[in-house]
Amino acid sequence: MAKRPAHPQPSAPRERRRWTLSRLWAIALVTFRQGLRTRLWVLVPPAILVMILADLSSPRFDPVFEAVPATISMSLLVMAVLAFIVGTFFATYSLPAELESKVAQSVVTKPVGRAEIVGGKTLGMSLVVLLMVGCVGVAGYAYTLVRASSIQSLAGERLAEATPRAAYPADLNALQAVATNGPLETYRYYAATSGPEIDIDVGLEAAASPNVRWILGETGMRLVWSLANTPLREWVASAPGRLRLRLSVTPPPEEPKAPVQVLVALGSAGVELTRENRQPGGQGPVYQVTMSVPPSGELEIAVVGPNVRPPAGAINVPGAGDLVLYVVALQSGTLVGAGPGALTLVGPAGQEYAMAEAPAVASARQRQRLALAGRAKTPRELAVFRFDNVPGDVLGQGDTPVEAGFSLDAWSSAMVQAAAQVVFIRSDGQTKTVRFSPESHHSAILYLDREFWHGGPLVVQVECLTDDDFLWLVPDSVRLRLGGGPFAWNYAKAVLRVWLFGTVLSAIGVCCSTFLSWFVSILLTIVLVLVSLVRGFVLEATPLGGLARQLYDAANGWHPWAGWRSVVEHVVVPLPDLRSLIPAESVSMGQVMTLADLGEAFGWAALSVAVFVLVGAWILRHREVAR
Amino acid sequence: MAEPRPIVTEGLTKIYRDFWGRQKVHALVGLDLGLERGEIFGLLGPNGSGKSTTIKLLLGLIFPTAGRARVLGLTPGTPAVNQRIGYLPEESYLHRFLTGSETVDFYGRLFGLDRRQRRRRTEELLDLVGLDARARARQLREYSKGMSRRIGLAQALVNDPELLLLDEPTSGLDPIGTREIKDLILRLKGQGKTILLSSHLLADVQDVCDRIGILDRGHLKKIGRVRDLLLVRDVFQLQARGVTPQARETILAAVRRAGADIVAAEHPTTTLEDLFLRVVGAEVKGRPAAQGPGAAPGAARAEPGYAGAKPGAAGGNQVSGSPAATDDHG
Numbered sequence: 001m002a003k004r005p006a007h008p009q010p011s012a013p014r015e016r017r018r019w020t021l022s023r024l025w026a027i028a029l030v031t032f033r034q035g036l037r038t039r040l041w042v043l044v045p046p047a048i049l050v051m052i053l054a055d056l057s058s059p060r061f062d063p064v065f066e067a068v069p070a071t072i073s074m075s076l077l078v079m080a081v082l083a084f085i086v087g088t089f090f091a092t093y094s095l096p097a098e099l100e101s102k103v104a105q106s107v108v109t110k111p112v113g114r115a116e117i118v119g120g121k122t123l124g125m126s127l128v129v130l131l132m133v134g135c136v137g138v139a140g141y142a143y144t145l146v147r148a149s150s151i152q153s154l155a156g157e158r159l160a161e162a163t164p165r166a167a168y169p170a171d172l173n174a175l176q177a178v179a180t181n182g183p184l185e186t187y188r189y190y191a192a193t194s195g196p197e198i199d200i201d202v203g204l205e206a207a208a209s210p211n212v213r214w215i216l217g218e219t220g221m222r223l224v225w226s227l228a229n230t231p232l233r234e235w236v237a238s239a240p241g242r243l244r245l246r247l248s249v250t251p252p253p254e255e256p257k258a259p260v261q262v263l264v265a266l267g268s269a270g271v272e273l274t275r276e277n278r279q280p281g282g283q284g285p286v287y288q289v290t291m292s293v294p295p296s297g298e299l300e301i302a303v304v305g306p307n308v309r310p311p312a313g314a315i316n317v318p319g320a321g322d323l324v325l326y327v328v329a330l331q332s333g334t335l336v337g338a339g340p341g342a343l344t345l346v347g348p349a350g351q352e353y354a355m356a357e358a359p360a361v362a363s364a365r366q367r368q369r370l371a372l373a374g375r376a377k378t379p380r381e382l383a384v385f386r387f388d389n390v391p392g393d394v395l396g397q398g399d400t401p402v403e404a405g406f407s408l409d410a411w412s413s414a415m416v417q418a419a420a421q422v423v424f425i426r427s428d429g430q431t432k433t434v435r436f437s438p439e440s441h442h443s444a445i446l447y448l449d450r451e452f453w454h455g456g457p458l459v460v461q462v463e464c465l466t467d468d469d470f471l472w473l474v475p476d477s478v479r480l481r482l483g484g485g486p487f488a489w490n491y492a493k494a495v496l497r498v499w500l501f502g503t504v505l506s507a508i509g510v511c512c513s514t515f516l517s518w519f520v521s522i523l524l525t526i527v528l529v530l531v532s533l534v535r536g537f538v539l540e541a542t543p544l545g546g547l548a549r550q551l552y553d554a555a556n557g558w559h560p561w562a563g564w565r566s567v568v569e570h571v572v573v574p575l576p577d578l579r580s581l582i583p584a585e586s587v588s589m590g591q592v593m594t595l596a597d598l599g600e601a602f603g604w605a606a607l608s609v610a611v612f613v614l615v616g617a618w619i620l621r622h623r624e625v626a627r
Numbered sequence: 628m629a630e631p632r633p634i635v636t637e638g639l640t641k642i643y644r645d646f647w648g649r650q651k652v653h654a655l656v657g658l659d660l661g662l663e664r665g666e667i668f669g670l671l672g673p674n675g676s677g678k679s680t681t682i683k684l685l686l687g688l689i690f691p692t693a694g695r696a697r698v699l700g701l702t703p704g705t706p707a708v709n710q711r712i713g714y715l716p717e718e719s720y721l722h723r724f725l726t727g728s729e730t731v732d733f734y735g736r737l738f739g740l741d742r743r744q745r746r747r748r749t750e751e752l753l754d755l756v757g758l759d760a761r762a763r764a765r766q767l768r769e770y771s772k773g774m775s776r777r778i779g780l781a782q783a784l785v786n787d788p789e790l791l792l793l794d795e796p797t798s799g800l801d802p803i804g805t806r807e808i809k810d811l812i813l814r815l816k817g818q819g820k821t822i823l824l825s826s827h828l829l830a831d832v833q834d835v836c837d838r839i840g841i842l843d844r845g846h847l848k849k850i851g852r853v854r855d856l857l858l859v860r861d862v863f864q865l866q867a868r869g870v871t872p873q874a875r876e877t878i879l880a881a882v883r884r885a886g887a888d889i890v891a892a893e894h895p896t897t898t899l900e901d902l903f904l905r906v907v908g909a910e911v912k913g914r915p916a917a918q919g920p921g922a923a924p925g926a927a928r929a930e931p932g933y934a935g936a937k938p939g940a941a942g943g944n945q946v947s948g949s950p951a952a953t954d955d956h957g
Contacts (some may be wrong), residue, residue, distance in 0.1 A: 027735035030722060037724040037766070102720035106782065109686045109714040110737040111706035626688035 004482040023112050024120045031094055031124020035131075040090060043082060044132055045232065051078040055143075057317035060261040066350035068183040071147050072588040075140030076494055079133045080582055083502025083527070086132055091125045091509030092521035108625050115617035118514060119366065122507045122613055129502035137495035141488065148184050155179040156335040186484035188592040196370050196462070196473045198363035202335060203250075203378045209337065213249050213361050215327070217334030219373035219381055220364020225343050228269065230353055232345050232362040234481065236317050237305050239348035243325065244297040244343045250334025253377060261291045261337055264301050268321025285316035301347075327359070332467070335379050340453055342352035356595065372462065374418065374469030378602045383471070385478040392456040417468045422446060438471060443480070484592030493593045494583040500605040503582040505529060508576075509608040511616035515623060532578040631700030633790045633821040634662040641680050641845075650862040654680040657694065657844040662823060667816050669836035669853075670825040671724060676842040678715060682792050685823070686714055699790060710738065713788035717795040717825075719779030723768040727758050727778050730767060731785055738786040752781040757807060772799035780808065784815075791815065791822045797831050802903045809835050826845035830900070835858070862890060 053073045060066045095118075107117065155178035160174065177185065186587045198221065200214050215221035230287075249260040265288040282613065285306065291299055291313075302314035310316055325343065329336040338359050345353040363398040364371040374381045404514065417437065424432045434446045462480050464471045471477075508528050513521040581601055587593055639658040643651045662668050670678045683689045685696055687704015693956055694913040701708045721730055728749055731789035746773060756777035762770070767778065776799055785793060796812065797805040812822060812835050826832050831838055841849040849856065870878070879892055 020739065022739060023737055026733055030725065030733055033729070034722065034724055101723075102716065102718065103722055104720075105683075105686075105688055105716055105736070105781075106720050106734075108688065108704075108715070109709055109712070110734060111710040111739075112737050113706060624689040627681045 020116070024036060024123060025053070026259050027107075027112070027117055027120025028123035028127060030122050031195065032127040032131075032414050034094060035086075035124070035128035037089060039127060041084060041086065041132065041135070044135045047078050047082050047132075047136050048143075051075050051136065051140060052143060054078075055147075056526050063159055064151055064178055064183070066553055068144060068148055068149055069590070072140075072491070072494075073585065075097050075136070075144065076498060076583055076588065079136050079495065080501060082136055082548070083498055084504040084505060085131055086129050087125065087502045087505030087509055088522060088525050088529070090128065091122075091506040092513045092525055093518050094121055094125070095510060095513040096516075096518040096521060102626065105626050107425045114620040115613060115616070118510055118616040119613045121510045122609060124334040125506035125510065126503040129506060130499050133495060133499050133502060137326055137491070137498075141335045141491055144184070144491070148182055152179065152182040155183070155489070184590075185591045186483045186487050186490045186592050188484040188594070190390050190480040190482065192385040192460070192475055192478060195460075195475065196372070196383040196477065198361075198370060198385055198409075199382045200335070201380050201382055201463075203253075203379050209248060209339070210335035211339040213339065213358050213370050214248075214335050214337040214379075215329050215361055216373065216379055216381055217252070217329035217336070218332040219329075220371050221329070221381075222362045223327040223336070223338050223359040224362050225325040225355055225359045226322065227266075227325055227345070227355075228270070228391055230323070230345055230355075231347070232303065232323060232353070234301050235345070235351070239347055240304045240308075242346040242480065242571055243299075243301045243303055244344040244429055245297075245301070245327070245338070246328070247293055247297040247299065248335075248337040248339070249293050249297055250335035250337075250379070252331060254333060258331070260334050261290060261328055261330045262299075262477065263288055263290050263292055263326070264299070264315070265326040265328070266303070266317060267324050267326060268318045269324050271321065285318075286310050287315055287318065289313060289315050292613060293336070293575065298364035308500040331377065333377070343423075345396050369472040369474055372464050372471040372473055374464035374466040374471070375466055380463060383473050383477075385460040385462070385475075387458045387460065387480055390458065390480060390482075393454060417466070418471065419465040421463045421465055423461040423463070424448060424453065425461060426453060429459045435465070484590070488591055489588075490587065490590075493598050494587045496598065497581055497583045497593070497601055500601055502579060504578060504581060504608045504612075507616075508532075508611035511612040511619075514616040514619040517606065529578060532576060535577060535579075557562065575609075577604065630664065630837070631697065632661050633664055634660065634696070634698055634823060635667075636660045636681075636685075636694065636696045639684060640693040641677075641684060641689065642692040653845050655684070655842075658842075658847055658851075660840065660847070662821055664821055664839040665816065665819050665858065666811065667822040667824060667835055669832035669839040670823065670842060671829065672826065672837055672842035673827060673834055675844070677845040678827075678842055679794060680845075681842070682714075682794050682823070682825055686712075710786065711788055712790045712792065713783035713786065714808075715783040715791070715796055716791045717798060719773070719775040720789050721767055721779060721782065724766055725771075726766055727753060727763040727774075727781075730778055731781050732787045734782040740785075748785055752784055753778075755784070757782045773801060773804045776800055776804070777807070780811070787831055789820055791820055793822060793824045795826050795828075796824060797826065797828060802900050803897050805831065806900065806904060823913060831897075863887070866895065902931070 051074055055071050058070060058074070060070060062564075095104070098107070108114075154173055159175045159179045200216050200221075202214050213223060215223055232241060232243075244263070245264070247262065249262075251258050251260055289301060291301070293299060302311065304310045304314050304316055304318035306317055308316065327336065327338070340356055340358045341354055342359070343355040345355070347353075364373075370383065373381050375381070419435065420438050421433060421435045424434070430452070432448065436444050436446060440445055454539060458480070462471065462473070462478065505525070509521065509525045512524045512528070516524060581604070583593065584591075636658050638818065639655060639660075640653075641655040642653050645651045658677075659683060660681075670681060672678050673674060680689070684691055685698055685703050687702075687708075694701050698708050699711055722733070725733060731749040731752055732745050735748055740748060758774065758777055758781070762774060767775065775794070780793075780796065785791070793812070796809050800808060809831060812824070816822060816835075826834065836853050838852050839856065840847055840852070866879075875892070881891060882889055
């Protein structure tokens, strides 16, 4: 009878040995040699051929501006596909093949940890991916140079043809840049450190009242008073009270004698002001009233409790929420302003509560976009972007007038040919004005002479010059675009990003292959990669997303460090953000990938790889290597 | 404190299960085993008897269903144990895309040897197992089975282990290679190493092992010293050289007079291995793949006295009788 010990040993032995780089590197080198000697490199020439043929056969609407970005995009795509193939098929093959052929038995009986095996495999795969992607990258770079050489001369010819007929000289700037410098220029973008802020060019008359906050009619701007800590709701609960307003008004210059109309509304903080219940006499409560402002600017609005039917001209107090009072100017070109002490609350018994502070000014916005209303004459709105982050000598010194590109994205109604004006203001007050025609969903590039600005703080003031038009602005609507350095280095960084993508993919493949056969590993890896690429959708639209959100909140609540959210999003739930590792399309357009971006990608890739290696090592440690 | 025995198993049991966890095969049942330091222990048994399962359990490649094993006093499969043992799998499972030198170098890296140590060790071991310069530069996919066994043995020795687990070490080798490996095993024993050897080539086991255990269908059926287990206690054998026919008759008559039954009275035969080695001995000397230090002793010496040769080579006379008392053969 077999003697059985009282405490059977655990199924998997514990590894107490610390892992070393030399063993990791040994396994990585063997894996790398395996990749080379199984002739994976034969994939490289077809990949290069596919890249060239696909590029040549793709139609280009505008070769001067589209050919090189398309070529770069194509080469990066081919590299990503190659990394995907190697990462998926080879990474999932190596370990199952060794387990099947029992080579793994020879390896694991050496003093090597499972983490070293999985990590070494992943590193070896990564080296294979690097070699192959690097080869295609070099070929892609050479091919791009060849393509670019013909495009520069083409741009020169186009420029000579287009110059006499150009409606807006600014439109030719890009063509000029390609003809002069070639299509391989790279750009570094500087986002505004603040802005857009909507300001008003009020004109001389209104400017004489410095303490007054102004809004402009028909722009969606509002004067806003917070009444949260006032006794208004309490006062009007039993009997009507009043709001006494003293406004400064300036009629539009086109109709100086026209009465100025304003909308006065009571609302709750956080609830967007709408046009509902504008007219009194309806069934429900009335929160808004339209009034003509007399020359004195004095207005009185009756206010009743939430459940009282208001008489004509009166408004209800909302039943819940922090009270807010809005004033909106209703006619285009009308200036309405208010200063400190312009609002007084009057109770039923005549008691008064004066608001000492001036109202805030809120600009119209739709979701995250601010509206810049168009108007040909003063007064008109201005959008101000401030750039305080550009080094003072960013353009260097020299006599040659070098142009710095400005990319301004603006949107306007498709029915209107909008006109816009940009005023660049240096720190010493010197200005330069450029007019252009913004188009919907297109960016325009405006140029500054190097003689005007070498770098340092800059204010960019945008105005829409066409009546009844709007430019919708976000913080990135205006960006400074400066020369970004050598194209080769930027391209190399993009290739490195593809390599990182392949490395993480390899880690997924190796991890899957620690417990599955080759074929099933391939399938699972492909599924995981596809899910990773659409993880945004997964996180938003699935029950898993709900769990992810809870984890986000738990992580954020657990520790105040905001980076937890990012960690959870990128790695832990549920898969690494593979898409973020693939170079953005903007790289193809010449945008410089900053070292910070590259470093961040490295960081996330390393973290993802570490997670998969540890998971794979854990699985491998708890499975039997031999049967 | 006394050093622990190299291998100890207590009730070691392995039951293979299918995907659903149902018991499929009782590969090893309650194995109690203990190896002494410096001995060569042979595990014998037919196919499927549990030899390889035992070795895999001792290496931590598979986990026991019950019982426990200690290797060098430690839990099998841990890096600390693996640092001190060498393992030759039954089929030399190695990376086929590596060359011979790269293979030994790779395993040297896994043991943390530095570049200089690896280079020296690679040279030593490839000389030892008799792989010449040409063979060293070839990928293992081009190796014959014999060469694979040699490179497998080299990787098993890369760390100069104190315990060797050899699974079918002579499998696939020709008689010369077999003798070389057996010689090498004996030399390793001479260096104080403990060796667990699994084989179903009984002659090989008999030649080199101090003790054996016989497994059958997972059960340890017999264990003991080779000499003791093979001893035929009721038969007496005398071998002598230069016996004349008259003397032979006299001896036979004396045996009969003593009341013993003569079972056999004939000239002994040598082993086929001895004959083969004598015939091709000259070529063996000049054979490139057998010129390492490990090959020299066995290959150059094809005469009685070698541990693998049968006592009483051709030319001697042999008389076997059945004496009344044969408890000691001297």
